[in-house]
Every structure is written in structure tokens, then in C-alpha cells.
């Protein structure tokens with residue numbers, strides 16, 4: 001009796017461990033990365049083999065139901081990357097492995113053995129006998145024979161008697177039958193004549209569905225023509241291609257002296273085929289994109305793949321278009337509007353190395369590119385790289401780990417690097433490269449801060465101060481364009497009762513409702529709860545309700561009142577929920593069909609509008625009041641970024657910031673575009689308060705519908721964590737989370753500050769001790785959080 005073989009399988013469920021299953025006798029043992037069908041409780045799930053298990057007590061183990069892949073579809077570095085993600089972020093392994101597998105709903109990929117024509121099927125060889133009636137999957141063959149046929153198959157293959165091929169492509173692509181004219185034939189009947197005529201007009205070749213689309217009766221005529229040999233049918237692979245990208249300028253630009261200087265070490269690093277990391281600090285308009293592309297060309301020339309990460313595809317149309325024009329068919333763009341089928345096709349194009357340049361947001365860091373040579377993380381400081389649901393990974397940090405595993409070059413690019421990245425560069429972990437000159441004739445825009453307190457005292461409109469209104473009017477006269485930033489969507493930020501002072505709050509969350517559509521609709525920005533705006537106060541039934549605070553909708557209204565001739569559009573998340581609307585609005589603005597674009601931080605990203613000569617920031621203080629340690633950093637980044645949108649071509653730019661806090665360092669230093677000074681100032685604050693990058697952070701949120709239960713669980717957990725800290729980290733809390741109630745659940749927070757490895761292992765042990773290894777109910781663990789709200 002041979003020893004039973006046991007494998008560990010990660011299942012796609014929120015459980016903290018992989019499970020062991022035994023491999024039925026006679027089956028091939030599946031290797032790491034192979035998908036298997038396994039029993040799990042009362043259901044069957046598709047899991048992934050994570051490795052061979054130490055054969056311990058096996059009697060009680062369940063058996064695999066089916067092996068779905070002959071070989072792993074996932075490359076070893078990506079398997080390691082998924083394992084790292086699970087370990088680093090304390091995330092369920094099944095959820096992490098799902099990131100590297102083909103999109104859900106994929107059929108299996110299998111090796112198929114078939115006998116060749118040369119084989120005499122009367123052979124008494126058991127493998128050939130089994131293949132007598134047609135091709136068989138190798139795993140089925142193994143089951144029929146009751147033993148592993150690998151060795152026998154190998155010999156038969158060498159003898160040319162059996163062919164083994166992967167069904168990979170059949171699983172990955174849709175096939176379309178194509179009809180083509182084979183011989184000249186005299187048609188019999190009208191239908192045949194029509195078909196042959198259609199084929200001739202199409203140049204002798206046409207896809208069957210198109211050929212018979214409007215007249216299904218032609219189908220029978222086609223079959224007869226095929227029988228007569230007049231028409232031949234063959235299969236053509238079809239890739240559902242997402243909406244065609246319009247090409248931008250494809251030509252290579254001659255690098256400026258500044259670009260040449262940074263290109264030199266980057267190209268050398270790619271040529272060295274070993275891991276290295278760079279921080280490319282380049283101000284807006286300094287030509288980072290061209291640097292990325294030239295380095296990408298070097299990687300492609302070496303036969304290696306290129307991954308280009310952007311915070312959000314819809315907001316970086318320029319970069320995506322330029323890449324599509326430059327690299328043509330080799331590009332695969334992964335964006336959130338792809339259909340399931342398109343996503344699936346792109347996965348296989350990438351896996352099969354047909355697409356060598358992959359552009360995508362956060363999750364594309366796990367794209368199945370074999371042999372990756374270059375990873376670029378553009379705008380590396382963006383919060384969008386952090387996934388806010390489990391697994392809570394940060395794509396920039398994952399990119400660095402992947403670069404190490406693949407022996408690739410990693411380039412982090414930003415005009416305002418995150419404090420983490422800049423600190424790492426100063427420590428020598430990354431090589432720092434600087435692009436400090438703007439391409440083109442213009443220098444940086446002139447920036448002015450308008451003190452809104454003074455404007456308010458004089459009774460001016462709180463939305464548009466006279467200075468901003470005048471600047472806008474001038475732009476209209478000159479036929480130039482303006483961007484107006486307000487990082488708050490909606491009409492009003494809250495509804496207040498004038499009699500008792502109560503705010504209208506969401507029934508599910510402890511946040512005030514935002515008013516939309518001119519104040520008629522009340523919406524919770526956290527859970528999506530939407531109602532008609534109440535007509536009376538919920539507490540005192542008072543009817544004198546007042547709208548306070550304002551968002552983008554209100555800015556549009558103020559603009560239309562002040563400048564009735566201006567053509568105005570709005571760009572924010574509300575608009576983005578309509579498919580294609582962001583791209584349409586941006587394109588209209590680019591074509592000059594709009595004068596002013598009002599929007600949230602979405603307008604501050606990678607657009608280049610040559611006719612924009614004014615950027616107005618309606619309320620520069622929006623982010624500063626948030627109870628988050630990154631509030632100042634985010635504000636600095638956003639203001640620097642949006643200011644960079646003014647005056648990018650021949651025209652000089654002007655920036656007006658309206659603020660109640662005109663002396664705040666984040667504002668002053670953004671105006672001066674002085675990154676170094678901001679870094680020094682902010683690092684001092686982080687060091688004093690013990691925030692990243694001075695110390696690592698882990699944020700724990702415990703949720704429960706029962707407030708007492710959440711509080712008790714948190715208190716017990718905090719106690720355990722304190723007991724095992726040994727001075728390596730501090731435990732803050734438990735305390736009510738800043739969002740104390742969300743989606744009807746109470747939220748209690750514990751914050752750990754200190755050394756990351758110690759915090760992670762203490763936390764893992766504490767959670768395992770308390771909840772076991774299966775489920776950690778109602779607990780969100782966020783290692784290296786971007787936001788602690």
C-alpha cells in the first residue's frame with residue numbers, strides 16, 4: 001500500500017488557512033498552482049493547490065473531486081507573490097490566490113492526449129486502447145487506467161504515436177467558424193447562389209455568424225455547400241477586444257538633457273536583469289511618461305514584459321492613449337468597465353505573452369505576465385493603490401515585492417512622492433532620480449491664496465470670492481479654460497434643524513446625510529442609503545431646516561448665476577457611475593466645447609489641457625479637518641497636483657486657492673511647490689506622533705450589531721496584544737472608530753504602532769488563540785493602512 005499523498009488547498013472563502021485533501025490513488029499529484037475541485041462543507045468549491053502537505057493523520061481527510069488543470073497556469077513568482085500578500089496583510093490565502101488566477105467562471109485548462117493517425121488502434125497497449133474512441137484528458141486517462149500514465153505517454157509521444165496538447169486556448173478564447181470559398185461551384189438554388197455571392201463580395205472569406213445573420217435559412221444551404229466541397233469551414237480564434245483606443249502621438253520624442261540624465265541609470269538597470277527600485281520625482285509636465293516608455297522599450301527589446309500601473313484608468317486617458325499608440329497590439333488595458341468576457345480574454349492574452357505591455361489600476365499588479373522586466377507605478381502616492389477590502393494590499397508595495405521576485409526594475413513615479421517612498425529613497429532603499437524642469441516654454445504658474453474669512457465678512461458669495469469670479473470672467477473673454485476644484489460632491493454637506501440644532505443623519509451610519517440634486521435628495525456617502533430630503537426635523541418635527549456646507553453641484557449653480565454665458569460641466573463620482581460619462585466629459589473639455597470644468601480630485605489627475613490657464617480651488621481646507629494623520633499630506637499633494645494643471649502649453653497659468661486657513665503649512669508649501677520643505681515639516685509631525693513612515697501601523701476594526709459585544713471583544717484583544725508587546729509596539733485603544741457606526745454595525749478600533757513584524761506575529765497569534773484558524777468574524781485587519789478613518 002503506497003503512502004497516501006496529501007496536498008494543501010486554498011479555498012476562495014474568508015478563511016485564514018489552507019485545507020488538506022488526499023489525492024485519490026492512481027491520480028497524478030497536482031503541482032502547486034493547479035486548480036482543483038474539492039468538497040467544502042456541504043458544497044464543492046474550486047480551490048488552488050498551495051503545496052504538498054506533511055502527511056500526518058490522513059484517515060479523516062476528504063479526497064479531491066477533480067483536478068482542473070494539468071499544470072499550474074500561474075507562474076512561480078506570482079504564486080510566491082500571492083503567498084506573500086496573504087502573509088503580510090494577514091489575509092485569507094484563498095482570497096489572495098484568487099488575485100493571480102484567471103477571472104472567475106473560467107473553464108478548466110487540461111492536457112489532452114490523442115492517438116496520431118500513424119497509430120494502429122488495434123494495439124494492445126492499454127493507453128492506445130483507451131484512446132481508441134477519441135482524445136482523452138490525461139487526468140481521465142489516469143483514472144481509467146488506475147495509474148499514472150505519464151511515463152508511458154512520454155514514450156508513446158517520442159514514438160510519434162500519441163500527441164499531448166493543452167486545451168488552454170480552447171478554454172481561454174471564443175472560437176468563431178469562418179467560411180471560405182474552396183472551389184468554383186455551380187450553385188443549386190437561390191440560397192446557395194446568394195451565399196456564394198456574399199462570400200465572393202467579402203473577398204472569399206467570412207465569419208459564419210455574419211454570413212447567415214439576417215437569413216438563418218442560409219444555414220442549411222451552407223451545410224450543403226460544405227458537403228459538396230465548395231465551401232470550407234475553419235475555426236478562427238476571436239478575442240473580444242474592448243473599445244478601441246484612439247491613438248495619440250506615436251512618435252518617440254528626443255529626450256531632453258534632464259530626461260537623458262535619468263534614463264541612463266534606468267536603462268542600465270533593465271539591462272542588468274536584476275531587481276532594482278527607483279523613485280522618479282518629476283514635477284508635473286516634466287516628461288515622466290516619455291521616460292517610462294523608453295525604459296519599457298528596453299525591457300521589450302529584451303523579450304521581457306512591462307507592467308504600467310495607474311491610479312485609475314478613466315482618469316489617465318492621456319497616458320493610456322499614448323501607450324496604445326506607442327506599443328500598438330502589444331498593449332492590454334485592464335480597466336473596470338471591461339465585461340467579464342473581455343476581462344477573461346485579456347487575461348489569456350497576457351498569460352500567453354501576446355500582450356507584453358499591461359496597463360491597469362491596482363489589481364493589475366497581479367496580471368499574469370510571464371517574465372516581467374519592468375514595473376512602473378505612476379503617481380505612486382495615490383491612495384487608490386490601496387485596496388480597502390480584504391485582501392487590503394497596497395499595489396505599490398506589492399509591485400516592489402513582485403519586482404524582487406521577478407528580477408525586474410521597479411520605477412515609482414510622482415510629482416509629490418508619498419512620505420514613505422521619499423524616506424525609503426533617502427535611506428538608500430530606492431535610487432532617487434529627479435526631473436525638475438518643465439518641458440516646453442512655460443514655467444510654473446503664479447499662485448495666490450484668497451482669505452475667505454475676509455471675503456465672508458464683506459458679505460460676498462461664499463462659493464466664489466470676487467477675486468475668483470473676476471479671474472473666471474477674464475478667461476471667458478479670452479476664450480481660455482478654467483478648472484474649479486472642490487473635493488466634495490453633492491449639493492450641501494448637511495441638513496440642520498434651526499429649532500433644535502439636530503443634523504439629519506443616516507439611519508445605518510453615524511454620518512450626516514449629504515444633499516444631492518439641488519437639495520432634493522439625501523444620500524449617505526458610506527452605505528448608499530438614499531431618501532427624499534426630509535421636510536421636517538426627525539427629533540422636534542420643526543420645519544425650518546437649513547442646508548449647510550456645499551459640494552460640486554452647488555459650485556455649478558453659483559457659477560451659472562455669476563457667469564450665465566459660461567459653458568460648465570461637472571466631473572465627480574456621481575457622474576462616474578454612468579458608463580463612459582467621464583471620458584465623454586473630458587473629451588468635450590479637451591475639444592474646447594466647455595469653458596469651465598468643476599470637479600472633485602478627479603479633475604486633478606493626469607490630464608493635459610493646453611487651454612487651461614486658471615485653476616481655482618474653491619475650498620482648499622476640505623481635507624485638512626479630517627481626523628486622519630495623512631490629512632496634510634493629501635492636501636499638499638492634491639493642491640500641488642491641481643496647480644500643475646494650469647498653463648501647460650503656450651499660455652501662462654494662474655492658480656487661486658480660497659481658504660479659511662491661509663497660513664497652514666500644507667497650503668503655503670503647495671503654493672511654493674516646495675516638496676522638500678513640506679517633507680521636512682511633515683516628517684517632524686509623524687516622528688513626534690509615531691505615525692508612518694516613522695513607525696509602522698496596523699489598524700484593527702471590530703464590528704458588531706451589538707455595541708457591547710464589539711467593545712468587549714476589542715477590550716479582550718487589546719489586553720492580549722499589550723501583554724505580548726514587550727516594548728516592540730504600542731497598543732492604542734480600544735476606542736470608537738471615527739465612523740462609529742456603519743451599515744448598522746458598531747465599530748471599535750485598536751491601533752498598533754511600532755515594529756511591523758512584531759505587530760503582525762502578535763496579532764496573528766492573538767487572533768488564532770481567540771478565534772481559531774478558520775474565521776475571524778467581524779474583524780478587519782489593515783496592515784499599513786492608508787487611512788485610519
Ligand SMILES: [Zn+2]
Nearest residue numbers: 497500537540
Ligand atoms: Zn429639530
Ligand SMILES: [Zn+2]
Nearest residue numbers: 506509524527
Ligand atoms: Zn449610511
